[in-house]
Amino acid sequence: MARVFESDSGSGCSNVLSLDLIRESLIRQEDTIVFSLIERAKFPLNSPAFEESRCLDSGSFSSLTEFFVRETEIIQAKVGRYEYPEENPFFLENIPHSVFPTHKYPSALHPKALSVNINKQIWDIYFKELLPLFVKPGDDGNYPSTAASDLACLQALSRRIHYGKFVAEVKFRDAPQDYEPAIRAQDREALMKLLTFEKVEEMVKKRVQKKAETFGQEVKFNSGYGDESKKKYKVDPLLASRIYGEWLIPLTKLVEVEYLLRRLD
Amino acid sequence: MARVFESDSGSGCSNVLSLDLIRESLIRQEDTIVFSLIERAKFPLNSPAFEESRCLDSGSFSSLTEFFVRETEIIQAKVGRYEYPEENPFFLENIPHSVFPTHKYPSALHPKALSVNINKQIWDIYFKELLPLFVKPGDDGNYPSTAASDLACLQALSRRIHYGKFVAEVKFRDAPQDYEPAIRAQDREALMKLLTFEKVEEMVKKRVQKKAETFGQEVKFNSGYGDESKKKYKVDPLLASRIYGEWLIPLTKLVEVEYLLRRLD
Numbered sequence: 001m002a003r004v005f006e007s008d009s010g011s012g013c014s015n016v017l018s019l020d021l022i023r024e025s026l027i028r029q030e031d032t033i034v035f036s037l038i039e040r041a042k043f044p045l046n047s048p049a050f051e052e053s054r055c056l057d058s059g060s061f062s063s064l065t066e067f068f069v070r071e072t073e074i075i076q077a078k079v080g081r082y083e084y085p086e087e088n089p090f091f092l093e094n095i096p097h098s099v100f101p102t103h104k105y106p107s108a109l110h111p112k113a114l115s116v117n118i119n120k121q122i123w124d125i126y127f128k129e130l131l132p133l134f135v136k137p138g139d140d141g142n143y144p145s146t147a148a149s150d151l152a153c154l155q156a157l158s159r160r161i162h163y164g165k166f167v168a169e170v171k172f173r174d175a176p177q178d179y180e181p182a183i184r185a186q187d188r189e190a191l192m193k194l195l196t197f198e199k200v201e202e203m204v205k206k207r208v209q210k211k212a213e214t215f216g217q218e219v220k221f222n223s224g225y226g227d228e229s230k231k232k233y234k235v236d237p238l239l240a241s242r243i244y245g246e247w248l249i250p251l252t253k254l255v256e257v258e259y260l261l262r263r264l265d
Numbered sequence: 266m267a268r269v270f271e272s273d274s275g276s277g278c279s280n281v282l283s284l285d286l287i288r289e290s291l292i293r294q295e296d297t298i299v300f301s302l303i304e305r306a307k308f309p310l311n312s313p314a315f316e317e318s319r320c321l322d323s324g325s326f327s328s329l330t331e332f333f334v335r336e337t338e339i340i341q342a343k344v345g346r347y348e349y350p351e352e353n354p355f356f357l358e359n360i361p362h363s364v365f366p367t368h369k370y371p372s373a374l375h376p377k378a379l380s381v382n383i384n385k386q387i388w389d390i391y392f393k394e395l396l397p398l399f400v401k402p403g404d405d406g407n408y409p410s411t412a413a414s415d416l417a418c419l420q421a422l423s424r425r426i427h428y429g430k431f432v433a434e435v436k437f438r439d440a441p442q443d444y445e446p447a448i449r450a451q452d453r454e455a456l457m458k459l460l461t462f463e464k465v466e467e468m469v470k471k472r473v474q475k476k477a478e479t480f481g482q483e484v485k486f487n488s489g490y491g492d493e494s495k496k497k498y499k500v501d502p503l504l505a506s507r508i509y510g511e512w513l514i515p516l517t518k519l520v521e522v523e524y525l526l527r528r529l530d
Contacts, residue, residue: 028307031499035300035480042293053365064365068344075336079329081409100318100329103406141368144346152417207486215480219296221472234296 017108017170022163027207029160034211036156037134037243038234040149044138049146050127066091068147069154085109088162090119090154109165113262116165116255122158125251126150130243134235160248164255171195171256172263183264191257201249205241212240282373282435287428292472294425299476301421302399302508303499305414309403314411315392331356333412334419350374353427355384355419374430377530381430381523383516387423390516391415395508399500425513429520436460436521437528448529456522466514470506477505 050065062070070091073081080098081087085107089095107114131150171194172179182190216234315330327335335356338346345363346352350372354360372379396415436459437444447455481499 031484032304032307035304039297039300042297064344067365068340071340071343072337075333075340076409076413078336079333079409079412081413084407084409087409100332100408102408142349143365143367144341144344144349144352147344148341148346203486207484210486211484214482214484215300217479219472219476219479221468221475 017166017173019170019174022166022170026160026163026167029156029163030204030208030211031215033153033156033160033248034208034215034235034240036149036153037212037240038216040131040146040153041135041235043142043146043149044136044140045132046139046141046143046146048139049143050150064143065147065150068144069151072151085114085165086159086163087155088117088119088158090123090158109169110259110263110265112265113165113168113259116162116258116262118161118251118255118258119154119158122161122251123154125247126154126157130247134239134243157248161251162255164252165259167252168195168256168259168263172260179260180264183260186261188257188261191260192253195253195256195260201245204249205245208244209237209241212237216240282431282438284435284439287431287435291425291428291432294421294428295469295473295476296480298418298421298425298513299473299480299500299505301414301418302477302505303481305396305411305418306400306500308407308411308414309401309405310397311404311406311408311411313404314408315415329408330412330415333409334416337416350379350430351424351428352420353382353384353423355388355423374434375524375528375530378430378433378524378527381427381520381527383426383520383523384419384423387426387516388419390512391419391422395512399504399508422513426516427520429517430524432517433460433521433524433528437525444525445529448525451526453522453526456525457518460518460521466510469514470510473509474502474506477502481505 048064050063052061052063073089073092074096076082077089077092077096078099080100080102082089082092082095083098083102127150178194179191181187182194212235213231213233216237217231313329315328317326317328338354338357339361341347342354342357342361343364345365345367347354347357347360348363348367443459444456446452447459477500478496478498481502483497
């Protein structure tokens, strides 16, 4: 996936943030998010996987899913995942360094604002509000695969939402004079208004619905795609669009606001 | 995802293996495999990720990807992944037990034949033959996300290939008299002939091609799906079909043969 910034050749300091690459990445992330929702919908809710239970080894209390995400994040950190500003951990307070040489990318983001991380909120919203909407109720006991699928969804949603930092940075660079007054006044509402483009948001929601229709349909060998009205989808396309409209877009703008509030620190 | 066997209620011993559920699962796994190929194709080959390099901590030599898969398998084992006969580890010789209570599913597979695991072969084929075919050459340095994407592909391919154990078991149960002579004679060729249905294989290849066309297309907000001939796909649909025809189907039948050779042990 293309990096969203082009670093100055050699100087290692990036001053070119590409709005086109950001837009391209956000659109491509829609496919990843729709795929991950479809894959998670293979399993029922399986709530015991993310409800607290006793770990047989340590005796400590955590859910299987939390244990799985927490431990996997350590491995992902050890191969350098969190050295990328697009990636934000759910649990790691102090991120282990990578045990393999990694590419040092100049960060296009403001150092103070880089630390914006709303994953705690994303975690709660995902398990309490989103999951019950798009998966069927029930428990098939397959918690290991469910947890792996939840991790894929959580990381795809988190990446899209925290991309708001790049969006905010490029908007600020394009017109600092528009944002500085609201930042100095720490005026969240004013910032939210500056960051809201309803036409664009409607277009994103419609495109996501179309992607959920396209990627979530039953593809048969010899039939066409069949009568639209009787189609069965793996995830309800209207719901995928709603997840974007009522959660992902607002949470992305929340990250943009949090980023901008710190931009002049 | 539905379990492929229905256990006798209460008796804990399964004697009902459902061919319909197996077929349904194999078809649904096509979507998962096509999605995982599409997601991996976001990144270039990034071969340094899976070439041997020195681990900074331990000084040992392993590739970043191998380290990542090996360590992730330990976490997955600890949440019970490998207590499911559909899942086969790439590296774990001795699988750590689960640290959370897990559902004990009666195994529908023959104990001796359960151990068939050709993941070493799958690993080599994936990195040496398949990957260079469906991803673009180059190196963007994003090895952590590449390794996570390779893990998703490897596990999806491995699950489909090792599903051959269930296919073999249900074919054997349906007509033991057809298979017993070849098994007793340990006649691989005879078994391979018994297991080959070219019409079905052609149908699978065509369906996979159609799925790669459907799931890999660019979905735009306001346009239809555009002129078929000028379409751009994230993974070449003919290639996806070829991966099934030249690798996945033959490797699945190899697992079926290996399974049946041990079936009467």
